[in-house]
Amino acid sequence: MTHSAGVGTRGTWGSKLTFVLAAAGSAIGLGNIWGFPMMVGLYGGSGFVFVYLICVLLLGVPVMMAELTIGRSARSDPVGAFKKLAPQTRWRFVGVLGVVTGLVILSYYSVVAGWTLRYLATTLTEGLGESPAEIQAAFTGFLAGPWPLVFHALFMALTIWVVMGGVEGGIERITKILMPFLLLILLLLVLRSVTLEGAWRGIDFYLRPDLSKISFSVVLAAMGQAFFSLSLGMGAMITYGSYLSEKEDLASSALYVSLSDLLVAFLAGLAIFPALFSVPGLKPDEGPALIFLVLPNIFNTIPFGQLFGTAFYLLVAIAALTSAISLLEVVVAYFIDQRGWSRRWAALVVGVSAYLLGVPSALGEGYVSFFSGFLSRVDFLFGKLSLVIGGLFICLFVGWRWGTANAVAEIQRSNPGFRLGEAWSFLVKYLCPLAIVVILIRQLADLLL
Numbered sequence: 540m541t542h543s544a545g546v547g548t549r550g551t552w553g554s555k556l557t558f559v560l561a562a563a564g565s566a567i568g569l570g571n572i573w574g575f576p577m578m579v580g581l582y583g584g585s586g587f588v589f590v591y592l593i594c595v596l597l598l599g600v601p602v603m604m605a606e607l608t609i610g611r612s613a614r615s616d617p618v619g620a621f622k623k624l625a626p627q628t629r630w631r632f633v634g635v636l637g638v639v640t641g642l643v644i645l646s647y648y649s650v651v652a653g654w655t656l657r658y659l660a661t662t663l664t665e666g667l668g669e670s671p672a673e674i675q676a677a678f679t680g681f682l683a684g685p686w687p688l689v690f691h692a693l694f695m696a697l698t699i700w701v702v703m704g705g706v707e708g709g710i711e712r713i714t715k716i717l718m719p720f721l722l723l724i725l726l727l728l729v730l731r732s733v734t735l736e737g738a739w740r741g742i743d744f745y746l747r748p749d750l751s752k753i754s755f756s757v758v759l760a761a762m763g764q765a766f767f768s769l770s771l772g773m774g775a776m777i778t779y780g781s782y783l784s785e786k787e788d789l790a791s792s793a794l795y796v797s798l799s800d801l802l803v804a805f806l807a808g809l810a811i812f813p814a815l816f817s818v819p820g821l822k823p824d825e826g827p828a829l830i831f832l833v834l835p836n837i838f839n840t841i842p843f844g845q846l847f848g849t850a851f852y853l854l855v856a857i858a859a860l861t862s863a864i865s866l867l868e869v870v871v872a873y874f875i876d877q878r879g880w881s882r883r884w885a886a887l888v889v890g891v892s893a894y895l896l897g898v899p900s901a902l903g904e905g906y907v908s909f910f911s912g913f914l915s916r917v918d919f920l921f922g923k924l925s926l927v928i929g930g931l932f933i934c935l936f937v938g939w940r941w942g943t944a945n946a947v948a949e950i951q952r953s954n955p956g957f958r959l960g961e962a963w964s965f966l967v968k969y970l971c972p973l974a975i976v977v978i979l980i981r982q983l984a985d986l987l988l
């Protein structure tokens with residue numbers, strides 16, 4: 540099926556593999572390659588990695604199963620799904636929150652994706668700079684001008700075009716071929732990075748167990764990052780699940796998608812940190828600029844670096860595109876299903892709105908000081924906090940309103956042998972909501988007291 544399915548009759552994915560690839564396409568994106576290393580750097584290294592792993596396995600996988608189950612059972616966009624499973628209730632606002640969150644995330648996601656497009660253009664033509672100082676100056680110079688707006692526009696236009704139905708199935712075909720390539724290039728970068736001089740200090744920072752830096756803010760950040768990276772908490776997986784056929788097993792699908800997402804993030808970190816510590820002057824808490832300052836240094840030290848650099852930025856841009864599509868698709872599906880808009884019109888209006896919302900993020904990293912830090916703040920509020928809150932409500936919905944019995948029955952429709960129903964129900968009913976609430980309250984208390 541294509542991302543333009545949903546007009547008229549609802550499409551279904553061609554096979555389980557197609558679904559897993561499309562959902563992995565939504566999950567794997569800037570969150571893995573840009574966001575994860577950035578967060579590891581900001582939150583002190585290996586402690587974050589450890590908490591992140593636990594969050595993915597104990598919260599991410601169960602919530603993903605919950606979303607897919609809601610989606611396949613209701614066969615609708617997120618707002619429609621809650622309306623169908625709990626008619627005449629306020630639960631539909633969980634869907635509305637998701638739609639709003641999707642719009643806002645898309646706004647700055649496209650800004651960062653635009654940076655990768657600009658890097659693609661520059662590696663192709665003139666190179667990114669010879670020395671670490673030059674690389675840094677080039678990036679700062681780029682952000683200090685109006686060009687980020689142009690690349691933001693370019694990326695958003697691409698996203699709108701695909702969601703409008705421009706490539707009809709093409710995107711799925713490209714992803715199938717290109718994702719393995721992304722993995723291959725990442726592996727290559729990891730190999731180069733860990734063999735650089737001084738690499739061990741990066742590996743140490745990234746992986747040597749050090750739980751002393753774990754605090755409630757680290758846990759909240761890791762939890763938020765897990766939701767962001769797995770595309771959870773705003774209905775993307777409800778929407779994708781709604782196209783999933785009755786034959787497919789929801790539990791193993793959720794597991795495959797989560798594990799491939801985890802693998803890509805892990806490799807991205809392993810490519811970044813050893814290289815980072817081998818470059819004098821770079822610090823891990825660089826924030827949104829991190830990968831753009833570190834990776835060009837690796838490309839400078841490998842044979843055919845320009846070629847690999849070009850391929851890398853192309854693949855990251857494509858990975859970002861398949862994620863951006865799912866963000867836009869959630870909002871568009873809402874306007875089609877609930878408001879009766881045409882797909883083309885919805886994609887255009889929503890895409891242009893997201894572009895405008897993204898303007899402060901595009902300008903705030905160096906051009907207009909009034910907006911400085913805007914991107915990181917919006918990312919925290921919508922890309923982390925709102926997703927976690929959405930995830931909480933999804934758990935409460937499945938656990939206490941729709942009922943885990945109904946949900947397990949839906950899972951068993953395709954997999955009668957599913958035996959983890961009780962364990963999963965326990966996670967969704969008690970552990971996940973409790974963990975989220977405790978961490979949110981702690982964080983709030985820290986902020987207020």
Ligand code: PHE
Pocket residue numbers: 565566567568569570571644766767768769770771773775862863865866
């Ligand atoms: N998971 C995507 C990424 O890691 C971003 C995303 C978040 C996509 C939420 C859809 C929904 O890049």
